[in-house]
Amino acid sequence: MRIIYMDNQKTTKIDEKVLEAMMPYLKEKYGIPMGEFGHRFEEEALEAIEVARELLAKSINANPEEIVFTFSDIDSDNIAIKGKALTLKDRKVIIASKIERKSILDSLKFLGDLGYKYKLVEVDEEGFIKLEEIDHIAAKGAGLIATHVGNHEIGTIQDVRALGDISEDRNVHLHLDASHAFLKVPIDVEKLKVDTMTLSSHLIHGPKGISALFVREGVKLKPIITGGLREKGLSPGEPSVANIVGFGKAVEIWDWNDVRKIRKLRDLLIEKLLSEIPETYLNGPRGDKRLPNNVNVSFMKVEGESILLQADARGLIVSTGSACYSQELEPSYVIMAIRGKYEFAHGSIRLSLSRYNTEKDVLDAVSILKEVVENLRKISPL
Amino acid sequence: MVPAKQFEVSDEWKKIGYTKLVLDHFRNPRNVGVIENPTVSVRVGSVACGDMIKMYMTIEDDIIKDVKYQSYGCAANIATASITSEIIKGKHVDEVKNFKFEDIVRALGGLPRTKYHCAVLTDQAVKACIAKYEVIKGRRKLTEGLIRILLSGVIDPMTGDGAMNENVLRIVKFDEKRRELILEIDGSPEEDADRDIEEQAREALNGLDLSIRFKYTGRKRRGEFKIE
Numbered sequence: 001m002r003i004i005y006m007d008n009q010k011t012t013k014i015d016e017k018v019l020e021a022m023m024p025y026l027k028e029k030y031g032i033p034m035g036e037f038g039h040r041f042e043e044e045a046l047e048a049i050e051v052a053r054e055l056l057a058k059s060i061n062a063n064p065e066e067i068v069f070t071f072s073d074i075d076s077d078n079i080a081i082k083g084k085a086l087t088l089k090d091r092k093v094i095i096a097s098k099i100e101r102k103s104i105l106d107s108l109k110f111l112g113d114l115g116y117k118y119k120l121v122e123v124d125e126e127g128f129i130k131l132e133e134i135d136h137i138a139a140k141g142a143g144l145i146a147t148h149v150g151n152h153e154i155g156t157i158q159d160v161r162a163l164g165d166i167s168e169d170r171n172v173h174l175h176l177d178a179s180h181a182f183l184k185v186p187i188d189v190e191k192l193k194v195d196t197m198t199l200s201s202h203l204i205h206g207p208k209g210i211s212a213l214f215v216r217e218g219v220k221l222k223p224i225i226t227g228g229l230r231e232k233g234l235s236p237g238e239p240s241v242a243n244i245v246g247f248g249k250a251v252e253i254w255d256w257n258d259v260r261k262i263r264k265l266r267d268l269l270i271e272k273l274l275s276e277i278p279e280t281y282l283n284g285p286r287g288d289k290r291l292p293n294n295v296n297v298s299f300m301k302v303e304g305e306s307i308l309l310q311a312d313a314r315g316l317i318v319s320t321g322s323a324c325y326s327q328e329l330e331p332s333y334v335i336m337a338i339r340g341k342y343e344f345a346h347g348s349i350r351l352s353l354s355r356y357n358t359e360k361d362v363l364d365a366v367s368i369l370k371e372v373v374e375n376l377r378k379i380s381p382l
Numbered sequence: 383m384v385p386a387k388q389f390e391v392s393d394e395w396k397k398i399g400y401t402k403l404v405l406d407h408f409r410n411p412r413n414v415g416v417i418e419n420p421t422v423s424v425r426v427g428s429v430a431c432g433d434m435i436k437m438y439m440t441i442e443d444d445i446i447k448d449v450k451y452q453s454y455g456c457a458a459n460i461a462t463a464s465i466t467s468e469i470i471k472g473k474h475v476d477e478v479k480n481f482k483f484e485d486i487v488r489a490l491g492g493l494p495r496t497k498y499h500c501a502v503l504t505d506q507a508v509k510a511c512i513a514k515y516e517v518i519k520g521r522r523k524l525t526e527g528l529i530r531i532l533l534s535g536v537i538d539p540m541t542g543d544g545a546m547n548e549n550v551l552r553i554v555k556f557d558e559k560r561r562e563l564i565l566e567i568d569g570s571p572e573e574d575a576d577r578d579i580e581e582q583a584r585e586a587l588n589g590l591d592l593s594i595r596f597k598y599t600g601r602k603r604r605g606e607f608k609i610e
Contacts, residue, residue, distance in 0.1 A: 303432055305456035309408065323432045324456035329496060331432065341574065342430040342539060379414045379460070381436040381452035382429065 001315045004361045004368075008203070008293055009152060009180060009352035010319055014246070015205040021249040022207065025242035032238050033230070045241045052248025056199065056212055059251050061188045067199075068213045069244055070235040073179040076198035076213040077103035079234050080175045081146045083221030084196065085111050088143040091172075094118040095137050095145045097129040098337040099153070101177060104146050126285040127156035127338050131166065138170035145174050149197075150181030153321060153334040153350060154284030155294025157185055164193030173219070179203060179211070183254050184291050195219045201243070205354070206250030210243035258355035263292035265353055265362050272366040273297050277373055283335055283348060293353040296321075298335070298344040299373045301382040307349055310372040316365050321348035400457060401491040407461035412468050415450045422518065424510040424532075425585040427503050430539025430578045433459050437507040441515050444475045451507070458497035462486050462504040475512050481505065506535035510586065517590060524590060526556045529563065532590075536582040539575040540603055551579055554597060563587070566597045573602070 005013070025048060031041025033049060050064065057064040070076045081104065085094060094111060096104055098120045108118040119142075121133040134145060145167055150157050160176060167174035178187060179200035189197070197214040201207060213234070215221060221234060228236035267286075274280055279300040284290055299307065304322025311318055321332025323346060331345035339345070351365065400408070417423075417438035427434040433455040440448040449471050451463045466486055470478050483505035487493050493501060510532050516522035530546060530553065538545040545551035545567075554564040565583060569576030580596050587594060 301454065303455050303459075306408070306460065309405075309457050313409070322456070324459075327496075342432065346429070346432040379411060379452055380454045381425070381434060382454055 002364075003315045003317065004357075004365055005317045006351040006353060006357065006361070006365060007317045007319050008354040009350065011202045011208060012205045012354050013356060014207055015250060015253065017253055018206055018246045018249045022242040022246040025245050029241070032241060035229075045239075048241055048245050049239065052244045052251075055248040055251045059183065059254070060197075060199070060214060061190045062214055063217065066189075066214055066217055068215055068231045068234050069239060069247075070211045070213055070231070071209060071237060071240075073177070073198050073200045073202075073211045074103040075235065076179075076211045077101070077146075077175070077177055078107055079224055080196035080198065080213055080215070080221065081107040081144065082111065082224045083234065084144050084173050084175065084219075085116055086222035086224070087220055088116075091141045091143040092116045093137070093140075093142040093144075095121065095134055095142050095147075095172075097121050097123055097147055099123050099127055099129075099151055099156075099334045100146070100148060101152050101179075104148070104177060108146070123156075123337055125338050126289075127151055127154045127283075127334070128285070128289075129158055129163075131159060131162050134163070135166045135170070138166055138172050142170070142172050145172050147176060148180070149176050149178040149187070150185060150291040150294075151284065151334065152180050153332060154296045154338065155180075155291035156284050157181065157289050157291060160192060160194070167195070168193045180291060180294075183251070184259060184293060189214060189216070196221070201247035201250060204250050204254065207243045207246040209240055210247050212247070255355075259292050262353050262355060262357070265357055265359065266290075266292055266295055268359065269295050269351060269353070269362045269365065270297075272362065273369065276366055277370050280373075281344065283338060283344070295351040295353070296335075297349055297351075298339070299347045299349065299369075300343060301347070301380045302373055302376040303346050304348055306376050307347075307369070307372055310376065311368055314368045314372070316368045319350040319352070321350070322346045399494045400461075401493075403465075403491045404457065404461040404493065407464040407490070408457040411453070411460050411464040413450055413464065413471065414452065416452065417448055417450050422511045422514040422589065424507055424514065424535070425582070426507045426510065426535035426537075427455070427459075428537050428539055428578050428582050429454060430575055431537045432456070433500060433503055433537075435459065435463050435503060435507050437463070437511055439511045439515070441475060446470055446473055446475065446478065455500065456497070458493055458500035459503070461490060462493075462501045463507075465489050466504050466508060470508060475515060478508060479512055481508060503535065503537075510535055514589060523558070524561070524592070525558065526553060529553060529556060529587065532586050533565075533583055536579060536586055539578050545579050545582075550603075551583060561592050563592050563594045564597065565594060566599065568599045568601055569603055570600050571598050576603070 031045040033046035053064045053067045173195045175196045177198045182199045199212040201210045230236045281298045283296040304320030305324040308320045323331040335345040420438035421441040423438045425436045437451045449467045453460045483501040486501040536545045550568045552566045554566045
């Protein structure tokens with residue numbers, strides 16, 4: 001059976017060239033770095049890591065010293081948010097939105113237990129964060145804004161320039177989770193006033209088990225994981241050199257022409273889904289304010305887990321915001337925040353594209369979903 | 383009639399914690415559809431909590447001649463309703479009365495723990511159908527206890543648990559003679575989730591010749607993430 005993988009915001013397929021670059025570091029070059037010098041194994045590892053660091057830095061116009069390698073995107077968010085919060089002496093107020101990833105929301109709950117206050121601002125019906133609310137709270141005194149560039153579920157690209165301005169005007173640390181936007185949306189940290197930012201490897205055809213955190217020069221974070229000085233003491237575990245090399249390679253071979261191609265496929269997918277399947281609604285905005293690889297729709301009268309499993313049986317791999325499919329048995333809080341209705345959350349399906357998808361994939365995905373949704377509607381009491 | 387078209391799926395089906403039998407019933411649900419003039423029908427669960435079953439039965443001389451259902455829900459929801467319809471069809475109502483949700487789980491060769499509530503929901507649908515049948519037949523008095531049982535399938539969309547269990551839905555007064563019932567919902571009629579509880583309760587008690595009035599306490603229950 002032909003498999004159409006459209007769950008690229010969950011994770012992506014590793015690129016062959018990436019894997020090839022990693023292999024020597026999984027076999028003969030198995031050393032890990034110590035300090036600025038060392039024996040041959042250590043130096044070999046150090047050099048490989050620094051090459052990757054430069055590639056990452058270049059991709060967002062940062063200095064290599066501003067890139068810290070961590071072990072996952074969740075780690076990066078935790079290290080930045082908790083690390084910044086622990087440096088706050090006053091203004092122990094943190095601002096985020098209602099549609100952040102759990103790595104942000106759960107970090108805030110954790111800090112809430114430690115006595116910090118946090119405020120989750122509303123978003124509009126397309127998932128844009130209400131900036132005036134952020135500014136209002138920041139003006140009263142806050143120490144940290146923690147939010148995202150591109151939304152993980154509905155693809156909304158936030159107005160990060162305006163967020164940067166608020167952060168500068170109100171003198172508040174800005175942390176951005178760019179894991180879903182990195183290399184989908186151009187990011188230039190010389191122009192963007194961001195203090196810390198999460199960059200993902202496994203969402204750009206790099207390996208899993210590796211992530212990066214941009215930490216602007218001069219920004220102080222208190223290490224939340226202790227045990228050494230590696231990676232500025234912020235992520236001191238034994239680095240997976242192979243993963244770091246792979247991350248660097250994935251960035252190096254990135255082609256922005258692919259992004260343009262993916263955006264066209266996204267728009268075709270949206271148009272076909274909405275026109276060929278009745279009672280289907282797009283979640284999130286259209287056009288340039290949407291991640292180029294994200295499509296999220298709600299099918300009325302049917303439930304997401306059933307859609308997902310029926311699609312899977314036909315070779316189409318997607319994701320859903322249905323409660324039944326989530327480990328917590330809770331409907332997607334992102335869809336609830338923009339729609340306010342359970343049926344939209346339970347019937348929501350996210351299709352996320354990559355450079356490996358083709359126009360045929362898009363057309364086949366639509367016909368599979370059309371059949372699945374029609375079948376399930378026939379047995380639905382709604 | 384809703385056509386019970388079989389799903390065509392590939393044989394390269396992979397297991398994801400559901401047994402083969404669960405997946406088979408999910409792929410090819412048996413007895414799915416509507417009975418036009420059923421002896422009894424019930425609705426359990428709700429759109430809000432993501433699991434809902436409507437069940438219809440034709441019962442003649444205490445034998446369940448026909449059973450059909452419609453399902454809005456996950457694979458387990460569809461599969462539990464499907465296998466249950468096979469088990470109870472043709473059986474005497476007294477036999478079905480002792481039916482337990484564990485019997486459904488067992489018949490399916492097991493379910494993931496997080497999906498047990500689907501079997502509970504299906505079991506409640508069956509029990510509610512039989513109880514209604516007995517009321518209609520005059521064998522069972524419509525008591526407050528029975529109303530409680532019929533309402534036990536009403537789900538609180540905010541938590542996914544039984545609204546009666548949680549005391550979010552309460553019986554204020556039941557006048558047996560006049561067949562008048564007053565129910566109270568600990569919530570606000572402005573909340574979708576709370577109005578959904580009312581709708582579920584009405585549906586659970588339909589066909590019983592009852593006059594029902596709802597009261598709301600007006601309390602706002604929403605707010606998982608407290609915004610300070």
